[in-house]
Amino acid sequence: MVSRVIPVDQFDLVIFGGTGDLARRKILPGLFRRFLSGQMPEGARVIGAARSDLDDAGFRDMIGQAIEEFGGEETADKDRLAAFLECIHYVAVDATGEGGWAQLKDLIRENVVRAFYFSVAPSLFGALAERLHGHGIADRNSRLVVEKPFGRDLETAKALNATLAEHFQEDQIYRIDHYLGKETVQNLMAVRFGNILFEPLWNNHYVDHIQITVAETVGVGGRGGYYDKSGAMRDMVQNHLMQLLCLIAMEAPNQFEADAVRDEKLKVIRALQPVDFHHIVRGQYDARGDEPSYREDVENPRSHTECFVALKCQIANMRWSGVPFYLRTGKKLKGRTSEIAVVFKDLGHSIFEGDEKRHRNILAIRLQPNEGIDLQVTIKEPGPGGMRLIDVPLDMTFADALGDDVDEATDAYERLIMDVIRGNQTLFMRGDEVEAAWAWTDPIIEGWQTRNDVPKHYDIGSTGPEDAMMLLHRDGRRWREIKG
Numbered sequence: 001m002v003s004r005v006i007p008v009d010q011f012d013l014v015i016f017g018g019t020g021d022l023a024r025r026k027i028l029p030g031l032f033r034r035f036l037s038g039q040m041p042e043g044a045r046v047i048g049a050a051r052s053d054l055d056d057a058g059f060r061d062m063i064g065q066a067i068e069e070f071g072g073e074e075t076a077d078k079d080r081l082a083a084f085l086e087c088i089h090y091v092a093v094d095a096t097g098e099g100g101w102a103q104l105k106d107l108i109r110e111n112v113v114r115a116f117y118f119s120v121a122p123s124l125f126g127a128l129a130e131r132l133h134g135h136g137i138a139d140r141n142s143r144l145v146v147e148k149p150f151g152r153d154l155e156t157a158k159a160l161n162a163t164l165a166e167h168f169q170e171d172q173i174y175r176i177d178h179y180l181g182k183e184t185v186q187n188l189m190a191v192r193f194g195n196i197l198f199e200p201l202w203n204n205h206y207v208d209h210i211q212i213t214v215a216e217t218v219g220v221g222g223r224g225g226y227y228d229k230s231g232a233m234r235d236m237v238q239n240h241l242m243q244l245l246c247l248i249a250m251e252a253p254n255q256f257e258a259d260a261v262r263d264e265k266l267k268v269i270r271a272l273q274p275v276d277f278h279h280i281v282r283g284q285y286d287a288r289g290d291e292p293s294y295r296e297d298v299e300n301p302r303s304h305t306e307c308f309v310a311l312k313c314q315i316a317n318m319r320w321s322g323v324p325f326y327l328r329t330g331k332k333l334k335g336r337t338s339e340i341a342v343v344f345k346d347l348g349h350s351i352f353e354g355d356e357k358r359h360r361n362i363l364a365i366r367l368q369p370n371e372g373i374d375l376q377v378t379i380k381e382p383g384p385g386g387m388r389l390i391d392v393p394l395d396m397t398f399a400d401a402l403g404d405d406v407d408e409a410t411d412a413y414e415r416l417i418m419d420v421i422r423g424n425q426t427l428f429m430r431g432d433e434v435e436a437a438w439a440w441t442d443p444i445i446e447g448w449q450t451r452n453d454v455p456k457h458y459d460i461g462s463t464g465p466e467d468a469m470m471l472l473h474r475d476g477r478r479w480r481e482i483k484g
Contacts, residue, residue, distance in 0.1 A: 008421040010112045011044050014104070016128055017119035018048025018059070018090065022147070024066035026178075027119065028088075030414030032067050035084045036074055039418055047107060049093040049100070059090035095124045101135045114142040115420050122149065126163040133167040143420050145174045148239055150429070152230065153445075154438040161431040174420050175429040179240045181412030184371040186427070188247045188340070189256070191365070191373065198363070199252075201344065204323045208360070208477075211341040212244050214329040214367075215463075215482045219285070220307065224298035231305040232282075236329045238441045242269065243429070245325060248340055249315055258425035262433060269436040273314045277447055281456060281467040283308030285332040288460040294331075304448075306455045307331045310468035311444075312475075326472060326479070332460045334482045338367035341480050352387050359391055364480070 013031075015023050034040050048059050064085055068075045075081060091107060093100035108114060116132060118125055125146060132138040144164070151157030164173055179185060192198060201207070214236060220227040227235065246265035253260035284307055287293040295303050308330030315325065342363040350359075362376040374393035381388040419427060447453070456465035463469070463482050472479055 008039060008041060008044075008113075008418055010041050011115060011421045012047060012108055012112050013045070013115045013117065013417070013421070014047045014049055014108070015117045015119055016049045016093070016095065016124075017117075019050040019052050019054070019062065020119055022119045023048070024063070025070050026411060026413045027117065027417070028063050029067050029071040030411045030417065032071055032081070032084050033074060033411070034414050034418060035087070036077070036080055040087070045087050045089060045109075047104070048088065048090045049104060051092065051094065053092055054090050056088070056090050060085040060088050063088055095120065095131075096127045098131075101131055101137070105135050105137050108137055113421055113423075114138065115145065116142065117145040117417075119147055122146075122151070122160060125160065126166075129164060129167045138167070140169070140172075142168075143172055143174060143423070144168050145176055145417070145420055147176060149230065149234065150175055150239070150434045151438060152234055154435060154442050157434050157438045161435065165431075170431055171425065173431070174416075174425060175431075175434065176413075176416055177239055177243055177429060178412040178416065179367070180243055180427040181414075181416040182367050182371065184365055184367045184373070185244065185247065187373065188365060189261075192248075193252050202342075203319045204321055206344055207323050208343050208345045209324045209326060209475075210248060210343065211326045211339075211480055212241055212248070212328070213337055213339050213341075213480065213482065214241060215333040215335060215337045216329075216331045217333060217336045219292075219294070219332050220297050227307070228298040228300050228303055228305045232307055232309045232329055232331075233441060233445055237309055237311075237327060238437050239429075241327050241329060242437045242441075244340055245313075245327065248342070249320060249325070251319070256426070258428075259430075261426050262430045266430070266433050266436055267317075268315060269433065269440060271315045271317045271320075272440050273316050274440075275311055275313050275444055277451070277453075279312040279471065280444065281308075281310045281465055281471055282306035282448070282453065283310075283330060283458045283465040283468070284455040285330075285460050286457050291332075291460050304452075304454055308333075308455070308458065308464050308468070310464065310471055312471055324475065326477075328464070328468065328479065330458075330464050334461055334463050336369060337482050339480065340365040340367075343477075352389060359389060362480075364393075 015027060017023060028046070031040065031046055048063070054062070064081065067081060089107060091100050091104045093104060116138065118128060120128070129144070138144070146164070151160050192202065243265075246268045249268045250264040251267065253264050284294040284303070287296065294307050295301050298305070310326070310328040313325050313327065315323070344361040346358055346360060359378040360376070364374050364376070366372050372395065374395040376391050376393050378389050378391050381390045416427060456467050458465045463479065469479065
């Protein structure tokens, strides 16, 4: 089987914050992989822009070291790495002043795709957008990539959207969420809308409930200062989990086109009902041995910020009325798992005498680790002794099923950056999506503050607070296992 790769046009990609951690760990190693795969056309250029006083040679040395550290096995090809580094340039730019902008304008070419990646704090977005416009560096055909957080509440999200809209049209703005670049997330739409097997069953007549879990084994690490002001609700639920919820619940768009897809996602967010505070659990991990607690990690002994959230929500529309969606995310948990599980209803009647076990079909979409999809089905247990039923998965791990056609090294960032160059906004959030998500999230956070809600404590290496288990047990259901 031969993969068909859509080519990209000639481009200049400017990375503001080009010396930062994200550029070094993700963006530039990802672009090197696209270079190796032949997706970067000959002559394409990547321009780093930051405050550091570097020249092209100094920046290339920095990026070469970063690629060797974070790039994987492909960095063994030193000749190809050297050829890629020849595509790299650097300009020292003052984001809030005038230094370096004339040099950047002279370096940018005419008649190529111009893309600008804002890998900087949101407080600099306005200054950068204003100077790109004022110096004539960005034109109507330019593209702007912005990283989350897209605000910290509805008010700041609106202000951020308004700032960007002063100099860029909505069809030029690419709000990047790397979760949407994962192979399995994109396959959600293929599975749902490309197979007649599932679409007739994708509703409240056949689906009992849906679980979305993003579990991490790591703590807050060096992000303590940021994270303690944000928390899991802002950092994960409002964007990553919300987007997964939209993709699993949305109606079929009339075509696979950016605004058609995003229109349907927006309808899901607007149909989300307010969440009762009894249906939300917040948590913080405790210390274990030499491993510090959350409060020690963020150096705030009185912190009430959550690093774990579990909640039950409902979508008020004809398709999903009565079907609960259970969302769960947390740090320092038992295992690293990102999964969407569609749990179908029980059979109305079993014809098999003596079979008292509940058998359910479950479609599980694994985002990490080992991206893939499996469908749990009920079969006869092999061997003599009568009709004994067992549940087994029909497993499609992409690397096993597709072999060489799966590029395991491909990172979500590099897929999405190539979509920017192609001008495809399908997997990027629109401004009204972001604002609608905050409009649903804000009352939950405000409710915690009003009630002076205190997170429940849980053990490192567990599945989270006991109250999160009860969230499903009260409904006669159970969370799927987080595997260590």
